[in-house]
Amino acid sequence: MGATKTANFTDNQNAIATLAKALGHPARVAIIEYLMKVDTCICGDIVNELPLAQPTVSQHLKELKNAGLIKGSIEGTSICYCIDEKAIEQLQHYFAIITNNLTNKKNNCC
Amino acid sequence: MGATKTANFTDNQNAIATLAKALGHPARVAIIEYLMKVDTCICGDIVNELPLAQPTVSQHLKELKNAGLIKGSIEGTSICYCIDEKAIEQLQHYFAIITNNLTNKKNNCC
């Protein structure tokens, strides 16, 4: 097939998967790290930071935006992209829950 | 193309992307949540928990294992799968760094 059976999972499972998937490419991780690093968020030079062509970077940015990891607004010829903190916090919180749950159980059988 | 230019990114970027990618499918998120939920980790019944055929589940487990998110050891006919806590902690820590970095900067321009 190739099409994910999205409907068969919970909304939260799909939400986490969507966020994780968006970070499932080193270029998009690199973009997030660059957005974190720069003070200003007029980010026209992301292309120069990455070993990828401009259309490819643009596409990666689109995916990050679709997934809700970054937000952006138009500023003349350049676009202002920022990390959407809520999404990162959502991920952090999710993994914190798992970590807590595991340390409580201490089932080190593997 | 379609092949990711892995070599052009840092080891850490690739590591995070690998972990994130493995969680980039709701079935694999569901598997992690199931492993978290059960006390014992003799998890032969993951297949019954998911709306997917056994080979598909097996494949998803393999991907989680390759990415280092779960570990498993053979126990007779059944396999003992567990979450690899280190991987989850690595993710949590990574997102914590980003969150901290952002709240320090307070660049709410988007």
Add this chain to the structure above:
DNA sequence: TTTTAATATTGCAATATTAAAATATAAAAT
């Protein structure tokens, strides 16, 4: 040693992703 039960592997069709060249758009600068 055959059966059974649990899991893995293989092969393949359907679909998705990745990358970039070519092209488009749209605002700022000349």
Add this chain to the structure above:
DNA sequence: ATTTTATATTTTAATATTGCAATATTAAAA
């Protein structure tokens, strides 16, 4: 008005993923 600059979109090609049927493996049970 034309050029430049920055970004997006479209198209095309290569590759990867998803899902499952069929089959294989493996070890315990009968």
